[in-house]
Amino acid sequence: MSQSRPRIVPEATVARLAVYLRVLAGLADGGRSHVSSGELASAAGVNPAGLRKDLSYLGPCGVRGVGYSISGLRERLTEALGGERSRPCVLVGIGRLGSALADYTGFASRGFQFVGLLDSDPRTVGTEVGGVPVRPVEELEAVVADTQASIGVITTPAEVAQSVCDRLVTAGVRSILNFAPVALTVPAGVDVRKVDLSVELQVLAFLDQQRDGSPPVVASMRTGVSGGAR
Amino acid sequence: MSQSRPRIVPEATVARLAVYLRVLAGLADGGRSHVSSGELASAAGVNPAGLRKDLSYLGPCGVRGVGYSISGLRERLTEALGGERSRPCVLVGIGRLGSALADYTGFASRGFQFVGLLDSDPRTVGTEVGGVPVRPVEELEAVVADTQASIGVITTPAEVAQSVCDRLVTAGVRSILNFAPVALTVPAGVDVRKVDLSVELQVLAFLDQQRDGSPPVVASMRTGVSGGAR
DNA sequence: TCCTGTGAACTCATTCACAGCC
DNA sequence: GGCTGTGAATGAGTTCACAGGA
Numbered sequence: 001m002s003q004s005r006p007r008i009v010p011e012a013t014v015a016r017l018a019v020y021l022r023v024l025a026g027l028a029d030g031g032r033s034h035v036s037s038g039e040l041a042s043a044a045g046v047n048p049a050g051l052r053k054d055l056s057y058l059g060p061c062g063v064r065g066v067g068y069s070i071s072g073l074r075e076r077l078t079e080a081l082g083g084e085r086s087r088p089c090v091l092v093g094i095g096r097l098g099s100a101l102a103d104y105t106g107f108a109s110r111g112f113q114f115v116g117l118l119d120s121d122p123r124t125v126g127t128e129v130g131g132v133p134v135r136p137v138e139e140l141e142a143v144v145a146d147t148q149a150s151i152g153v154i155t156t157p158a159e160v161a162q163s164v165c166d167r168l169v170t171a172g173v174r175s176i177l178n179f180a181p182v183a184l185t186v187p188a189g190v191d192v193r194k195v196d197l198s199v200e201l202q203v204l205a206f207l208d209q210q211r212d213g214s215p216p217v218v219a220s221m222r223t224g225v226s227g228g229a230r
Numbered sequence: 231m232s233q234s235r236p237r238i239v240p241e242a243t244v245a246r247l248a249v250y251l252r253v254l255a256g257l258a259d260g261g262r263s264h265v266s267s268g269e270l271a272s273a274a275g276v277n278p279a280g281l282r283k284d285l286s287y288l289g290p291c292g293v294r295g296v297g298y299s300i301s302g303l304r305e306r307l308t309e310a311l312g313g314e315r316s317r318p319c320v321l322v323g324i325g326r327l328g329s330a331l332a333d334y335t336g337f338a339s340r341g342f343q344f345v346g347l348l349d350s351d352p353r354t355v356g357t358e359v360g361g362v363p364v365r366p367v368e369e370l371e372a373v374v375a376d377t378q379a380s381i382g383v384i385t386t387p388a389e390v391a392q393s394v395c396d397r398l399v400t401a402g403v404r405s406i407l408n409f410a411p412v413a414l415t416v417p418a419g420v421d422v423r424k425v426d427l428s429v430e431l432q433v434l435a436f437l438d439q440q441r442d443g444s445p446p447v448v449a450s451m452r453t454g455v456s457g458g459a460r
Numbered sequence: 461t462c463c464t465g466t467g468a469a470c471t472c473a474t475t476c477a478c479a480g481c482c
Numbered sequence: 483g484g485c486t487g488t489g490a491a492t493g494a495g496t497t498c499a500c501a502g503g504a
Contacts, residue, residue, distance in 0.1 A: 010494075010495070011433065011437075011494095012494080012495060012496090013495090014432075014433050014436050014437075015429055015432075015433050018428070018429045018432040018433070019411075019413075019426070019429060022411060036462090036463065036464090037463075037464070038463085043413065044413055045413025045414075045424075046413075046496095047496070047497065049465095049466095049496080049497060049498070049499090050495090050496060050497070052463090052464060052465060052466085053465080053466075053496085053497095055464090055465090056464085056465055056466070060464080060465070061464090061465095062463080062464055062465085063463080063464075063503090063504065064462080064463055064464045064465080064502075064503045064504050065461080065462045065463050065464075065503070065504040066462080066463070066464085066504065067462090067463065067464080068464090081432060081435070081436055082435055082436060082439045087435055087438075089431075095330075096326075096329065096330035096333055096334070097327075097330045097334070099326065099330075100325075100326035100327045100329075100330040101427065103326055104326070104327070104427065104428070106411065106427070106428040107428055107431060110428060110431075110432060111435075112428075112431055112435070150438055150442075151431070151434060151435060151438060153431075174438065174441065175434045175435070175437065175438040176434075177430055177431055177434055181249075181252060181336060183249075183273065183274055183275025183276075184275075185275075189441075191434065191437050191438070191441075193430055193433065193434050194275075195425070195427070195430055196249070197331065197334065197336070197425070198248070198334070198336040198337055198340060198342075199245050199248045199249060200245075200407055200423055200425055201319075201337060201340075201342055201381070201383075201407055202244075202245075202248040202311060202340060203241065203244050203245050203248070203423065204381060204405045204406075204407055204421065204423050205311070205312055205317055205342070205381060205405070206244045206311055206312060207241075207244075207405065207421050208380055208381060208404060208405040208421070209312045211404065211419075211421075240472075240473070241472095242472085242473060242474090243473090266484085266485065266486090267485075267486070268485085276474095277474070277475065279474085279475060279476070279477090279487095279488095280473090280474060280475070282485090282486060282487065282488085283473095283474085283475095283487080283488075285486090285487090286486085286487055286488070290486080290487070291486090291487095292485080292486055292487085293481085293482070293485085293486075294480070294481040294482050294484085294485055294486045294487080295481065295482035295483080295484050295485050295486075296482065296484080296485070296486085297484090297485065297486080298486090
């Protein structure tokens with residue numbers, strides 16, 4: 001194993017490494033062999049210097065005056081993000097969003113495999129999503145134990161999210177992705193990340209309204225929001 | 231040019247205001263009249279001092295020694311986030327994720343209304359999601375013009391996201407929420423926010439792997455005690 | 461020359477600590 | 483006493499600018 005550098009990788013950087021990997025996949029199809037930080041950065045929507053810094057956390061990856069080898073960099077990034085090993089995940093709450101996630105090909109192609117789908121609605125239990133049968137939520141502990149899943153995704157209504165979370169943690173899940181609109185409490189050693197879809201829209205609407213300079217709102221607000229992505 | 235107060239609301243704060251509002255809605259049901267920053271903060275999963283600072287951007291909201299009036303604060307937050315006026319949105323790409331979003335009640339309850347659903351698949355066009363008919367993507371410009379939508383949500387495959395984006399911008403949409411895994415390029419004056427579901431999972435997996443396996447570490451990362459959200 | 465790698469400067473955000481008011 | 487409001491301190495993350503190798 002090539003455990004190269006005892007460097008510390010900022011979390012913000014980790015999030016972008018996955019993006020670079022995706023962009024590289026697209027470039028590889030084009031038959032090119034090398035790419036510069038500027039090119040890659042613009043495709044990924046980030047600043048070139050930032051991209052170089054991100055990559056430098058993995059140790060030197062490129063060749064000065066030339067750029068980065070596309071295949072070499074893909075390998076490096078893939079390894080940094082955990083290689084190609086399959087990662088068993090369980091997903092609780094097979095509503096619209098849950099089934100959309102269960103069937104999302106973007107996960108499977110990165111090694112995420114939903115080995116357990118759980119729901120409390122008897123009408124949903126027994127159906128299949130993406131080839132995996134939905135099981136009753138009572139079997140949560142058994143499913144986690146069987147599959148050794150270490151990642152749990154919660155797409156239940158807010159009211160039950162905390163109890164589902166507690167059960168996941170007790171069953172041994174240490175990483176949780178929460179789509180329910182509540183703040184989950186977990187013991188130390190467990191990592192929770194939250195995705196709040198309506199908050200994203202809300203922020204967009206806020207900026208939108210500011211730009212139009214319409215309502216008085218409260219006193220004082222920024223007058224101009226620069227455009228551009230991100 | 232009448233420049234108002236230089237007081238600006240940081241974007242990170244705006245994102246949390248929506249969360250506070252949601253938490254307050256829950257508290258209001260309980261029949262209480264006031265809350266302290268500590269209580270509210272713990273329910274929202276943030277630091278009390280941070281919450282007070284967030285609220286202070288709206289001007290003084292609370293009573294020293296007492297706390298915040300629940301109803302008063304709800305009003306204030308609602309107004310700051312744009313009141314209760316309905317916001318027409320168009321959604322392009324009615325696949326699994328798109329239909330999940332179109333039907334998500336969390337949006338409607340905040341005034342977001344999907345007045346236009348568009349898709350390119352003839353099998354999807356003509357169906358209804360959440361009571362709104364899906365129309366052919368060719369009618370995008372007409373729909374935006376008719377509905378005066380200023381917010382667009384893209385849930386198409388990555389390959390067509392940029393062209394859909396261009397058409398939205400040309401049609402007059404100035405705020406875009408992008409779920410497609412590509413960086414969109416837009417002219418100045420247009421705001422794009424990106425949500426990348428697989429990246430969130432990827433980061434979670436990375437942290438997971440670091441904890442289990444190797445000693446090397448990710449920078450800082452809060453001592454995940456109570457929900458290390460975001 | 462071109463492009464990477466990286467310290468240093470800077471911007472943005474969070475947290476602390478305490479002053480001020482009830 | 484309790485709790486808000488806020489300057490100051492800290493920290494994270496981004497951008498700059500240039501050193502250094504191909």
